[in-house]
Amino acid sequence: MSPCKAEWRSTTILVVARDGVVAMGGDGQITLGDVAIKHGAQKVRTMRNGTVLAGYAGAAADALALFDRLEGKLDEYSGNLQRAAVELVKEWRTDRALRHLDAMLVVADRENILLVSGHGELIKPDDQVLGIGSGGVYAEAAGRALMAHTGMTAEDICRAAMGIAARLCVYTNENIIVQTLE
Numbered sequence: 001m002s003p004c005k006a007e008w009r010s011t012t013i014l015v016v017a018r019d020g021v022v023a024m025g026g027d028g029q030i031t032l033g034d035v036a037i038k039h040g041a042q043k044v045r046t047m048r049n050g051t052v053l054a055g056y057a058g059a060a061a062d063a064l065a066l067f068d069r070l071e072g073k074l075d076e077y078s079g080n081l082q083r084a085a086v087e088l089v090k091e092w093r094t095d096r097a098l099r100h101l102d103a104m105l106v107v108a109d110r111e112n113i114l115l116v117s118g119h120g121e122l123i124k125p126d127d128q129v130l131g132i133g134s135g136g137v138y139a140e141a142a143g144r145a146l147m148a149h150t151g152m153t154a155e156d157i158c159r160a161a162m163g164i165a166a167r168l169c170v171y172t173n174e175n176i177i178v179q180t181l182e
Contacts, residue, residue: 011043012135012165012172013055015108016143016154017128021182022108023158024053027135027166028175030060036173044179048074051109052081053179057133058103066092066103070116081109085116092118106132110181131161135169155180 010031015024026043029036044055045067052074056063069091073084085107092098098118105116113130115123129147131140142161146152152160158178166174 010057010171011041011133012131012139012162012169013043013057013106013133014131014136014139014143014158014162014165015053015055015106015113015129016147016158016161017108017113018147018154018157020110021154021180022053022110022113023154023178023180024055024106024108025139025158025162025176025178026055027162027172028177029171029173031171039173039175042177044177046179046181047071048079051079051181052107053109053181054105054107055132056103056105057136059101062101063103063105066098066101066105066116069098070105070107079109081107081112081114085114085122089116089120089122092116093120104132106130108181131165133172135165135172138168139165 013026024044028040030038030041047054070088073087077083107114129143139161142164143157146157162176166172
């Protein structure tokens with residue numbers, strides 16, 4: 001089955017870290033069924049006074065609720081992203097209402113890149129590239145190749161890899177927004 005299967009008809013988010021810079025990009029397409037209903041959504045944002053990047057794939061309202069919870073956890077744990085993410089996953093898995101939220105997050109600071117989901121996943125990738133969403137595997141593959149074979153910056157790799165994903169996945173558009181931590 002294609003990586004763009006029904007439950008992933010959402011977006012593409014990619015994070016790349018290189019030379020002390022972390023770049024996270026997201027496309028702007030919002031799809032409802034087989035129809036692209038919005039082209040300029042912003043699915044990547046900064047948190048904790050610009051020290052954390054967060055992006056989402058899935059239901060926007062659910063992801064925004066999770067962003068609010070994550071910001072609270074970041075405040076509670078003095079900006080420690082890994083600890084805040086662990087506590088968010090525990091709450092997400094045990095809270096009766098949160099358990100039904102349909103989103104996946106990717107969060108990053110200067111030391112960590114983490115995939116966070118309501119299924120209990122809290123994954124730190126082996127390398128410095130991580131993609132989620134319908135085009136996430138395409139963006140991640142392109143990002144890994146660019147990391148291995150070019151001297152491009154994290155931001156340039158993120159933009160180029162997102163562009164490749166947009167040309168391959170119909171649920172991803174070329175209206176790409178990239179934010180960085182330097």
